[in-house]
């Protein structure tokens with residue numbers, strides 16, 4: 001038997017067929033259009049999301065030379081926070097999906113912050129008042145689409161993050177659910193009580209009648225329509241993509257930490273069964289929920305990591321593909337120490353300044369593509385160090401014996417990963433299996449279906465590809481990171 005993992009990401013949809021040993025059997029991937037209707041706005045057409053998901057799932061099944069009847073369980077993992085509202089009767093979305101990167105509700109968040117609401121929001125949801133999360137996005141749609149609020153209150157409309165929207169479509173409109181990890185990104189969910197928060201729904205003007213039922217990350221989420229894949233396949237695992245990566249990296253013990261370098265960078269530190277309230281502007285979130293028990297994490301979210309490499313390619317045109325940044329790093333003049341702060345869509349953790357924009361410091365006439373590429377990659381290491389410092393301050397148990405597990409497209413870049421190790425002063429481990437996000441979703445589904453072993457055994461099969469040991473002298477590490485902090489201060493000062 002096999003397990004199908006659906007990984008619906010920000011720029012592409014992927015489907016991967018795993019054996020029950022969690023080895024990849026076949027996969028398929030399709031990019032879809034990004035909508036930028038105004039500066040700071042980012043939208044997806046939900047029809048594209050659904051069509052690319054269904055098409056890649058079918059293609060992966062075909063590539064594996066199996067049929068839907070050979071799939072014992074489906075696991076879903078998804079871009080988080082992105083918000084869809086649809087009509088329960090027709091299944092039709094009433095607006096494009098508002099993507100996690102979208103900043104259109106920045107003013108709403110600023111006003112709520114100024115009115116003193118942030119402590120209550122953080123206490124209930126573990127999050128900060130930022131446009132990143134779903135609540136203000138949902139309210140924006142209800143305010144803009146005529147009649148939507150009344151219909152939502154009457155229970156005619158459904159709200160969902162992408163997992164909910166996919167499950168709704170996969171089950172033919174039968175099931176309106178989400179899992180605890182996705183719920184914990186909405187800013188409407190009480191992560192301590194494990195229920196939707198009436199106080200948050202009131203504050204953000206989101207009617208409770210439109211919210212999905214919240215379930216464990218490994219449980220039954222309904223069966224697929226038989227006409228989709230030729231069989232009614234049970235959906236047994238769901239988690240937001242960053243949480244699924246933590247699961248795929250087998251970060252099952254308190255103190256274990258992973259960092260995923262895709263478009264952005266998201267670091268999660270497992271803090272066990274007790275939520276840790278951050279004093280350093282990190283997020284408290286649910287890492288996974290098994291058998292009704294949430295495991296919590298501290299999360300640092302950086303909006304631009306791999307995206308800075310895309311900008312070198314598409315914006316500056318100094319590279320043709322991402323992998324060229326490795327050799328360019330080697331050619332860069334190390335004496336120049338150019339600093340790039342890639343705050344293209346504001347600064348995320350631990351600064352949270354939505355108005356900030358990017359800057360490059362230390363340019364000379366001798367600065368060329370190599371120095372720019374190196375500065376871009378170094379920004380990833382500096383940002384990870386910022387998160388690391390915040391995590392150690394919030395949770396001193398994250399001591400010097402710690403290791404950072406990395407994954408995501410940019411983790412293929414050797415000098416960048418070496419620089420992360422140098423900035424943190426701890427080893428950085430890259431696993432042999434880089435499909436960690438999909439693997440996490442597959443494990444959740446396989447675990448519930450009785451096909452995969454429990455967390456302890458699963459942790460043992462995690463395999464190392466390469467360990468990056470820190471080699472930069474301590475005084476150099478601290479001096480270089482101090483210059484970065486000053487550059488960030490300057491970016492914030494002009495925001």
Ligand SMILES: Nc1ncnc2c1ncn2[C@@H]1O[C@H](COP(=O)(O)OP(=O)(O)O)[C@@H](O)[C@H]1O
Pocket residue numbers: 009010011012261262263264305306307308309310322323324325326408409410411412413
């Ligand atoms: N060798 C590389 N060096 C630097 N960046 C890379 C490399 N390979 C991929 N990337 C970057 O990684 C990102 C893609 O990673 P991926 O995990 O697929 O992201 P996502 O799931 O967010 O789309 C891109 O932004 C790309 O620029």
Ligand SMILES: O=P(O)(O)OC[C@H](O)CO
Pocket residue numbers: 008009010011078079080081100240241242262263264
């Ligand atoms: O789709 P990704 O990999 O860019 O991940 C997006 C995150 O889930 C946003 O919180």
